[in-house]
Every structure is written in C-alpha cells, then in structure tokens.
Amino acid sequence: MRFVLSVALMGLALRCFVIMPRSIPSESMMPRLLVGDYLMVAKWPYGFSRFSLPWAPAGLHGRLFGASPARGDVVVFRAPPDDHADYIKRLIGLPGDRIQMKGGVLWLNGKAVPKVRESDFVIPMAANTECSTIPNVETPYGPGATTEGKPDCRFARYRETLPDGISYDVLDQGDTPQDDTPIFTVPAGHYFMMGDNRDMSADSRFPAVAGDGIGMVPAENLEGRALFTIWSTDGSAHWLNPASWWRALRSNRIGRGFR
Known part of the structure; x- marks a missing residue:
C-alpha cells in the first residue's frame, strides 16, 4: 500500500508541476494539430496557479514562479468565462499589444504580420477528420479526393511570421466575419489567443461565452506550453482489436515539436 501510494503521489506531483x-x-489548431493527436505539455515554464492543482480552491489567485509566455507559444489554458474546459491556442498578443484582423491578415501593433501562400494542406479523410468548412463561403476547399479517388480534405495554407521571428502555418477558407475585427488592446495580466485554423476557431476575437469565444485570457489561467506530440491516431482503431491500433497510427506525427 505504501508503494502504491508513493507511486500515486509521484504521478500526481508530475502531473501538477512538471508535465x-x-x-x-x-x-x-490545424494544420499543426489534428483531432486524435496526443501531446505533452510542460507545466513549469509559466509557473503555477490554482489551475495547476486538482480541486484547488477558487479563491486562490495569481501565479508562483515561472516566466512570462512568448508570442507564438502554443498554450494550454482554462477557457474563460467559466474556467472549466481546457483549450489549446497560439499566443498572439502580450499585455499592451494591439491586435486586429483586416481582410484576413493579422495586424500587430499597427503593422501587418507577413502572410505568405504555401501549398495546400491536404490530409486523408478519416474517422475523426470532420473537414469542417464555413457555411455559405464558396471556396474550392474542404472534402475532396485524390487523383486515385481516395477521399481527402484540402485547405489553403499560409505561413505567418511574427516580429519575434517565430513562424507557423495557418489555414484560411475565405472571407468570413472574423477576418475583419476592431482593434483589441490586450490589458495588463492578460493574453490574446488565436487558433491556427483561423475560420474555425472560437478564440480571443470573440467575447467570452461559455463553450464559444474566450475573450482575453487571464495570466493565471495558463496551464502550460505544448512540447511535442507523443501519439496520433486517425480514430479508426477498435479497443478489442490490437491490430487496428497500428493501422490507425499516424506515426509521422509522433515526436513533432512546436519550435
């Protein structure tokens, strides 16, 4: 019993304070993250808050230790306004930054963030691939098929590069209301988060509504920084059929980092 208890406590400590x-x-967060990806999240880079501990009292506020996050970090956090669900998004705006979308282009502190067209992002259709598209937006993207007739999913992909030099890919399906926003000024102690799948992300561009937009994210809501992918499955596996586990495995995604 002492051994079992020691292992359980060690696991809890790792989960709360390390990874x-x-x-x-x-x-x-496509194209970087797909449904069915599993990743490790580092707990120590941003320090610790009440969201680091299971069943922590709601009255605890603030953070202990750790450094401030950087623009471009992929962050796991408790989503406002009810602070119940874990979300994962890319950190775009730091306190004091001015953020705006104009014609689908991200503007940061009065300057357009470079956005360069790349080859289309294409993934095979699978059990957990919704291939979600925007209603009433006429684009040649979404569900399709390869030249061999196999169903796939295709999106327009672009490369964004922040002033800090961090680059990442984003998806853009066409003209949508969230492509043009007012200027958001990030208040002290908060961060502005966006999904890389720009037309399919409920993020800081939208007011904080439970299960929908999140508004500005308080610093104490940050839980950790994404490190690397440890497993990825296309959703076709069956628990009682071990052979299906390997057929569903997307091995080329394992070990991919976020830097």
Whole structure:
C-alpha cells in the first residue's frame, strides 16, 4: 500500500508541476494539430496557479514562479468565462499589444504580420477528420479526393511570421466575419489567443461565452506550453482489436515539436 501510494503521489506531483498529457478534440489548431493527436505539455515554464492543482480552491489567485509566455507559444489554458474546459491556442498578443484582423491578415501593433501562400494542406479523410468548412463561403476547399479517388480534405495554407521571428502555418477558407475585427488592446495580466485554423476557431476575437469565444485570457489561467506530440491516431482503431491500433497510427506525427 505504501508503494502504491508513493507511486500515486509521484504521478500526481508530475502531473501538477512538471508535465501533463493532453489530447486534441477539435480542428481549431490545424494544420499543426489534428483531432486524435496526443501531446505533452510542460507545466513549469509559466509557473503555477490554482489551475495547476486538482480541486484547488477558487479563491486562490495569481501565479508562483515561472516566466512570462512568448508570442507564438502554443498554450494550454482554462477557457474563460467559466474556467472549466481546457483549450489549446497560439499566443498572439502580450499585455499592451494591439491586435486586429483586416481582410484576413493579422495586424500587430499597427503593422501587418507577413502572410505568405504555401501549398495546400491536404490530409486523408478519416474517422475523426470532420473537414469542417464555413457555411455559405464558396471556396474550392474542404472534402475532396485524390487523383486515385481516395477521399481527402484540402485547405489553403499560409505561413505567418511574427516580429519575434517565430513562424507557423495557418489555414484560411475565405472571407468570413472574423477576418475583419476592431482593434483589441490586450490589458495588463492578460493574453490574446488565436487558433491556427483561423475560420474555425472560437478564440480571443470573440467575447467570452461559455463553450464559444474566450475573450482575453487571464495570466493565471495558463496551464502550460505544448512540447511535442507523443501519439496520433486517425480514430479508426477498435479497443478489442490490437491490430487496428497500428493501422490507425499516424506515426509521422509522433515526436513533432512546436519550435
């Protein structure tokens, strides 16, 4: 019993203060993250808050230790306004930054963030690939098929590069209301988060509504920084059929980092 208790306490300590696993349930961070990806999240870079501890009292506020996050970090956090669900997004705006979308282009502190067209992002259709598209937006993207007739999913992909030099890919399906926003000024002690799948992400461009937009994210809501992918499955596996586990495995995604 002492051994079992020691192992359980060690696991809890690792989960609270060092590293934790997380799975991806939505397409809001495509192309970097797919539904069915599993990743490790580092707990120590941003320090610790009440969201680092299971069952912590709601009255605890602030953070202990750690450094401030950087623009471009992929962050796991508790989503406002109810602080119940874990979200994962890319940190775009630091306190004091001015953020705006104009014609689908990200503007940061009065300057357009370079956005360069790349080859289309194409993934095979799978059990957990929704290939979600925007209603009433006429684009040649979404569900399709390869030249061999196999169903796939295709999106327009672009490369963004922040002033800090961090680059990453984003998806853009066409003209949508969230492509043009007012200027958001990030208040002290908060951060501005966006999904890389720009037309399919409920993020800081939208007011904080439970299960939808999140508004500005308080610093104490940050839980950790994404490190690398440890597993990825296309959703076709069956628990009682071990052979299907390997057929569903997307091995080329394992070990991919976020820097």
